[in-house]
Amino acid sequence: MILYSVTVNIDKAIESEWLQWMKKVHMPEIMATGLLEGNKLLRLLTEIENEGITYSCQYYFQSMEDYFTYQNLHDTVHQQKHHSLFQNKYVSFRTLLEEV
Numbered sequence: 001m002i003l004y005s006v007t008v009n010i011d012k013a014i015e016s017e018w019l020q021w022m023k024k025v026h027m028p029e030i031m032a033t034g035l036l037e038g039n040k041l042l043r044l045l046t047e048i049e050n051e052g053i054t055y056s057c058q059y060y061f062q063s064m065e066d067y068f069t070y071q072n073l074h075d076t077v078h079q080q081k082h083h084s085l086f087q088n089k090y091v092s093f094r095t096l097l098e099e100v
Contacts, residue, residue, distance in 0.1 A: 001037070001099040002061040004070075009052040011089040018086060022057065030059060030078055035070045037062050052090070067096070 010018045019041075027039055037060040044054040061067040082090075 002064055002067050003095075003097040003099065004059040004061065004067060005095040005097065006057040006059075006092055007054065007095070008057060008090050008092040009050065009054045010086070011052050014086065014089050015053050018090070019055075021085065022055075026078065026082065027057070030070075030074070033070060033074050035066045035074075036060060 022041060027041065030036065031039060039060065040056075040058040042056045042058065044056065061070065
C-alpha cells in the first residue's frame with residue numbers, strides 16, 4: 001500500500017470553508033479518478049503555536065503504478081484548483097510512504 005500524504009497548514013480565518021470544500025468537493029473528486037483505495041482527513045492535535053491549523057490529507061494507492069498514473073493525469077489539476085481557491089492562505093508539503 002502506498003500512502004500519499006499532503007500536510008496543509010490553513011489560515012484559521014478560513015478553516016471551516018476549507019474543511020467543507022475538502023470534504024464535499026476536493027477529496028471526492030480525487031476518489032472519483034478510480035485510482036485510490038481510500039482516503040482520510042486528519043487534524044494535528046500536537047499543533048505548535050502558529051498562524052493556522054494543520055491537517056494531514058491521506059490518500060491510499062494499491063501500487064506505485066496507480067500513484068504514478070494519478071500524478072501524471074490528475075494531480076496538477078487538483079493542486080491548481082486548491083491553490084486558486086486558497087492562495088496565500090495555506091502552506092503545504094507532500095510525503096510519499098510505503099506500508100511495510
